Amino acid sequence: MTIVRGPAVEPNSDISQIARAFVEARRTASPLPAFPGPIPPDLPAAYAVQDAALALVGQHAAGWKVGRINPPIGGVDRLAGPIFADQIKAEDGAAMPIFANGFGAAEAEFLLRVGRAPDPAQRRFSMDEARMLIDAVHVGIEIASSPFAGINDHGPMVTISDFGNNNGLVVGAAVAGWQDIDLNRWPVSLYINDAEIGFGLAADMLDGPFGAARFLFEHLAARGIAVTPGQWISTGAVTGVHPVAIGDRVEARFDARLSIRCTIAAQ
Numbered sequence: 001m002t003i004v005r006g007p008a009v010e011p012n013s014d015i016s017q018i019a020r021a022f023v024e025a026r027r028t029a030s031p032l033p034a035f036p037g038p039i040p041p042d043l044p045a046a047y048a049v050q051d052a053a054l055a056l057v058g059q060h061a062a063g064w065k066v067g068r069i070n071p072p073i074g075g076v077d078r079l080a081g082p083i084f085a086d087q088i089k090a091e092d093g094a095a096m097p098i099f100a101n102g103f104g105a106a107e108a109e110f111l112l113r114v115g116r117a118p119d120p121a122q123r124r125f126s127m128d129e130a131r132m133l134i135d136a137v138h139v140g141i142e143i144a145s146s147p148f149a150g151i152n153d154h155g156p157m158v159t160i161s162d163f164g165n166n167n168g169l170v171v172g173a174a175v176a177g178w179q180d181i182d183l184n185r186w187p188v189s190l191y192i193n194d195a196e197i198g199f200g201l202a203a204d205m206l207d208g209p210f211g212a213a214r215f216l217f218e219h220l221a222a223r224g225i226a227v228t229p230g231q232w233i234s235t236g237a238v239t240g241v242h243p244v245a246i247g248d249r250v251e252a253r254f255d256a257r258l259s260i261r262c263t264i265a266a267q
Contacts, residue, residue: 081164172260
C-alpha cells in the first residue's frame with residue numbers, strides 16, 4: 001500500500017490555508033465559490049490538508065468513510081475521510097444536513113462497527129484479519145456534502161482535502177447473522193422522494209465492504225492514526241453518489257429485508 005502520510009505543515013503554507021478555509025466554511029455553513037488554494041498535487045499532500053483540518057477541528061473521529069478512486073492513482077483505489085460523533089444519527093427518518101449552495105448527495109452503504117482495535121504495529125491486513133476486527137454490520141446512508149459545490153469535479157485530491165466530502169451518517173438496523181451472509185450479493189436500492197434512482201451490488205464495489213475495512217486499517221496505520229473500538233466504517237456507495245436537495249426524502253433498501261430513511265435539511 002502506498003504511504004500517504006503528508007509532509008510537516010507550516011502555519012502559512014498552502015496546506016494550512018486550505019485546511020483553515022474548509023474548516024471555517026463548514027463552521028459557518030458558508031459556500032466556497034472555488035477551491036481555496038492550489039489543488040494538492042498528490043495523495044500525501046491531500047491527506048496533509050485533511051490532517052491539518054483534523055487538528056483544527058480538534059475532534060476524535062467517531063468513524064471513517066471510504067470512497068472509491070476511479071481510475072486508481074499509483075495503485076490506490078480508495079480514499080478515506082473522518083466522520084464526527086455529532087454527525088452520526090441512529091434514527092430512522094433522521095434530518096441530515098447538507099450545505100446550501102454547496103454539494104450534497106446521499107449514498108446507500110453497509111456500515112461496519114469496529115469491535116477490537118488492531119495492533120498498532122500492524123501495517124498489513126488480510127481480509128480475514130480485517131473481518132475479525134468487526135463486531136457488527138448495519139445498513140446505512142452516508143451524507144456527502146461540502147461547502148465547495150465542485151468538490152467531486154476535480155478529482156480525489158480535492159475530495160480528500162475536505163474530509164472526504166463527508167457530512168454525516170445514518171445508522172440503520174443491524175444485519176443479523178452477518179458472519180454467515182454474503183453481503184456482496186444483496187441487491188441495494190436508493191430512493192429519493194419515493195422514486196428509485198440507484199441500484200447495485202456490493203460485489204461491484206472493488207472487494208466489497210470488508211475490503212474497504214482492510215484498506216482503512218492499512219491506510220490509518222500508514223498515517224499514524226489509531227483505530228478504536230466503536231468506530232464506524234462507511235464502506236462505499238453501493239448504488240452510486242446521488243445528488244440531493246434540501247427537503248428531499250431518502251430511503252435505502254437492502255435485499256428487501258432492511259431499510260433506512262432520512263430527510264435532507266439545511267446545514
